[in-house]
Amino acid sequence: MKVATWNVNSVKARIDVVLAWVKQADPDVVGFQEIKCLDENFPRFEFEALGYHVETFGQKSYNGVAILSKHPMQDVVRGIDGYADEQSRYIEVLVTPKGGTPLRFVNLYLPNGNPAPGPKYDYKLAWMAALQARVASLLYDEERLVVAGDYNVIPEPADVHNPAAWLKDALFLPATRAAFRRFEALGLTDAIRACNALPNQYTFWDYQAGAWQKNNGIRIDHLMLSPQAADVLREAGIDRHVRGWDKASDHVPAWCVLN
DNA sequence: ATGCCGCCAACATGGCGA
Numbered sequence: 657m658k659v660a661t662w663n664v665n666s667v668k669a670r671i672d673v674v675l676a677w678v679k680q681a682d683p684d685v686v687g688f689q690e691i692k693c694l695d696e697n698f699p700r701f702e703f704e705a706l707g708y709h710v711e712t713f714g715q716k717s718y719n720g721v722a723i724l725s726k727h728p729m730q731d732v733v734r735g736i737d738g739y740a741d742e743q744s745r746y747i748e749v750l751v752t753p754k755g756g757t758p759l760r761f762v763n764l765y766l767p768n769g770n771p772a773p774g775p776k777y778d779y780k781l782a783w784m785a786a787l788q789a790r791v792a793s794l795l796y797d798e799e800r801l802v803v804a805g806d807y808n809v810i811p812e813p814a815d816v817h818n819p820a821a822w823l824k825d826a827l828f829l830p831a832t833r834a835a836f837r838r839f840e841a842l843g844l845t846d847a848i849r850a851c852n853a854l855p856n857q858y859t860f861w862d863y864q865a866g867a868w869q870k871n872n873g874i875r876i877d878h879l880m881l882s883p884q885a886a887d888v889l890r891e892a893g894i895d896r897h898v899r900g901w902d903k904a905s906d907h908v909p910a911w912c913v914l915n
Numbered sequence: 916a917t918g919c920c921g922c923c924a925a926c927a928t929g930g931c932g933a
Contacts (some may be wrong), residue, residue, distance in 0.1 A: 664923055665933090690933090692922065718921050719931070768933055806932095862933090863919035904918080906933085 657751075657759065657914050660686040661804035661877055663860075663907035667691040667722070671699055673873040673903050678706060681895060683911060684726050685751050687763025687808045691720035698722060715744035721763050721805070724805035727753040728762055731760075737788035743767075748785075748794075757800055759885070759914070760790070761765065766804035777826050780808070784835040788879030792884075796859045797835035800914065803844065808876055809836045811846070814855035815875035823887075827876060844880040859894055860907045868899055877910045 660683040664670050667688060678686070691698060695714040703710055708724040713734040721744060723729065723749065731750040735741055745766070751759040764787065769780030794801055810828045813819040822828040847856060858873025865874065881889060892912035899908045 669921060690921095770933075865918050867919095 657684045657756070658682070658911055659684065659759070659761065659804065659805070659879065660909050660911035661689070661763065661875060661879060662686060662909040663689040663765070663806040663905060664693075665690050665905040665907065668693055668700060669907060670695065671702065671904060673703060673898075673905070675900055676901070677895065677898055678724070678910060681722075681893045681909060681911065685759070685761055686909070687747075687761065687804050688720075688722045688724070689720075689763070689765035691722050692718060692738045693720060694765050706881065710843040711747060711749055713744045713747040718746055719743045719757060719765055719782075721745060721747045721765050723747055723761065723763050725749070725751050725761075727756075729753050736786045739783075740791070741783070741786075745783070745790050754811060755822070756799070758799070760794060760799050761805040762794075762801070764803065764807070766805065766809065767831065768808050771831055774795060775813075780826060781831065781835060784839065785911070786841070788835075788838040788839050791839070791844075795842055798884060799882065800885040800888070802910070802914075803880040804878065807836070807878050809833070809878075810874050810876055811836055811878075816858065817858070817870075817872045817874070819829055821914055823876070827874065828897075840880065843883055845883075845886035845889065847879040847881055847892040848875070848894065848910055849890055850886070850889060851912070856897075857894055859910050860901055863906050877907055879912050881912070883913055890915055
């Protein structure tokens with residue numbers, strides 16, 4: 657089963673590019689972030705025509721997450737259970753392949769947190785604490801679980817082209833990285849890192865200042881696996897080439913294969 | 916120091932968020 661995550665930076669503005677990647681990559685399950693539309697405006701029919709079930713948790717203008725799955729989905733939860741959040745950043749499903757092992761899939765868009773310090777950074781850290789509690793609870797079920805999305809966290813210096821330039825950024829501050837380490841220490845496996853120990857495997861390049869051309873990127877989109885999912889991890893990758901397409905998102909898809 | 920892009924309200928462009 658191929659499982660992917662992609663911050664599409666507006667699904668409506670980017671529908672042609674998004675469809676092109678979905679057809680090319682052919683994921684079984686994919687989580688989109690920053691769909692930037694209400695549920696009723698999500699272009700669901702275009703994806704249903706490709707054989708996908710669609711679950712959305714949209715919002716006007718900003719944020720918004722969605723999950724496409726070729727297999728039926730159950731237990732859809734919108735928002736982190738027990739955490740009041742005005743922003744649509746989290747959706748959780750149980751993917752149930754016919755005759756196969758179910759997969760719990762979380763798709764998240766973690767707050768950016770800039771400028772830090774400040775209320776936006778406080779929100780980021782509070783959100784990470786809520787996520788930690790929710791995933792800790794899910795891990796008790798000992799299922800195959802993938803917690804994927806745009807984490808807005810650069811885990812290590814090897815995940816950023818120029819670490820010195822990011823030292824005061826909410827994506828790379830010590831408190832951010834510490835929170836992410838605590839999260840990983842629940843027993844999660846970073847699929848990209850597990851399959852590829854090379855540094856500088858980026859998933860985001862800013863539109864500004866020729867960041868793509870200079871390979872001035874960061875790795876902030878992650879697929880975090882429960883032990884039961886990590887046991888069946890076969891392959892993982894980043895579809896870097898998508899960043900070079902016309903009308904590209906500033907993020908590219910990341911994916912892994914479980915079987 | 917700045918360089919981009921998409922959203923909105925509302926017709927021109929400015930504010931916001933990333």
